[in-house]
Amino acid sequence: MRIPTASVIIALIAASLLAPASRADATVEVVAAIPELASIAREVGGNKVRVSSIAQPNQDYHKVDARPSDVARVSRADLFVRVGMDFDLWADALLGAARNKKVAPGGPGYVDASQRIKRLEVPTEKITGASGDIHAQGNPHYYYDPGCAKVIAHNILLGLRRVAPSDAAYFDANYKQFIAEIDAAMPRWQQRMAACKGKPVVTYHKNWRYFMERFGVREFQTLEPKPGIPPSPGHINRLIQSMKREGVKAMVVETIYPKRFPEFVARETGARLEWAPYSIGVMGTRDYIGFVDKIVEAFHNACR
Numbered sequence: 001m002r003i004p005t006a007s008v009i010i011a012l013i014a015a016s017l018l019a020p021a022s023r024a025d026a027t028v029e030v031v032a033a034i035p036e037l038a039s040i041a042r043e044v045g046g047n048k049v050r051v052s053s054i055a056q057p058n059q060d061y062h063k064v065d066a067r068p069s070d071v072a073r074v075s076r077a078d079l080f081v082r083v084g085m086d087f088d089l090w091a092d093a094l095l096g097a098a099r100n101k102k103v104a105p106g107g108p109g110y111v112d113a114s115q116r117i118k119r120l121e122v123p124t125e126k127i128t129g130a131s132g133d134i135h136a137q138g139n140p141h142y143y144y145d146p147g148c149a150k151v152i153a154h155n156i157l158l159g160l161r162r163v164a165p166s167d168a169a170y171f172d173a174n175y176k177q178f179i180a181e182i183d184a185a186m187p188r189w190q191q192r193m194a195a196c197k198g199k200p201v202v203t204y205h206k207n208w209r210y211f212m213e214r215f216g217v218r219e220f221q222t223l224e225p226k227p228g229i230p231p232s233p234g235h236i237n238r239l240i241q242s243m244k245r246e247g248v249k250a251m252v253v254e255t256i257y258p259k260r261f262p263e264f265v266a267r268e269t270g271a272r273l274e275w276a277p278y279s280i281g282v283m284g285t286r287d288y289i290g291f292v293d294k295i296v297e298a299f300h301n302a303c304r
Contacts, residue, residue: 028164031074031103032081033088034061035280036143037113037152039288041081043178044156048167049079054094057281058256061087062228066094074098077109078163081156084114087140102163111159113152117142120209145210146182146189146292153178185289189296190215196303202243202251202271204262207278211295217303220248223261231261243269250302254278274298 030051032038038053045051052073055064061083074080074094080103082091095104103109119138142148157175161168193215200220201212206227212219221242225235242248249271253262256278266273276298277283277291285291 030079031077037081057279079109081111084112085137085140108162141207192300204253204257274302
């Protein structure tokens with residue numbers, strides 16, 4: 001019997017180290033379009049996943065320019081999670097450049113987190129350039145609503161089951177734990193949001209539509225004359241007059257937007273202006289539950 005030489009043994013060891021990991025001990029590479037989807041993916045995937053986000057905290061999600069490093073990440077990804085509803089259209093070019101069939105539309109690792117979301121503000125009129133940043137499939141900011149977060153988590157769960165079926169039971173348990181945490185937090189959120197129930201609140205952009213629907217808050221008007229169109233002096237003046245006439249005293253604005261117009265409107269009307277995190281990773285937020293906690297506090301303080 002021939003005894004392997006030292007060089008052969010070293011080669012065999014190196015080959016074993018470089019070989020792809022078995023499904024039992026492999027880490028699922030997840031790339032999400034935005035931090036909120038990334039956070040929920042971490043909750044469901046646990047220690048079986050490695051998650052990154054293309055958009056960064058407090059970056060305008062409408063305007064994301066993918067970097068070469070992003071293309072490389074997606075080319076290696078097992079799962080790609082996007083917002084959908086024509087919101088993150090920049091992801092189409094990213095997926096095309098990555099040339100990873102697994103996470104391309106129709107692939108097992110492609111997840112559109114908007115599936116089975118009850119869509120709000122789906123336009124019925126023809127969309128033109130004068131319409132502003134209107135999305136044909138409806139308002140895409142569903143991820144601010146903790147009720148919708150449960151749907152997002154389920155969509156991610158289905159994707160993880162497809163790409164890592166041997167870990168399905170583990171993902172199922174994590175998913176159920178996340179749902180339980182949302183359900184446990186909902187009573188305290190509802191209690192805090194009671195201060196805003198039925199009250200008119202001024203916002204900057206229509207980011208809060210699903211969140212406000214969840215908690216019975218009335219969106220009065222936005223600082224933008226139309227979605228995505230910056231405030232004009234004329235629009236701001238009309239907004240101030242409307243707020244004075246209707247006695248509107250609550251404003252909630254996300255951290256991504258300029259302070260000039262919100263602070264001016266608050267001074268002129270005597271409204272209470274509160275700032276809320278635009279994304280996870282801002283204002284000390286680290287996970288989805290803490291993110292919603294901060295948003296709820298902002299609304300509560302504005303309405304009290």
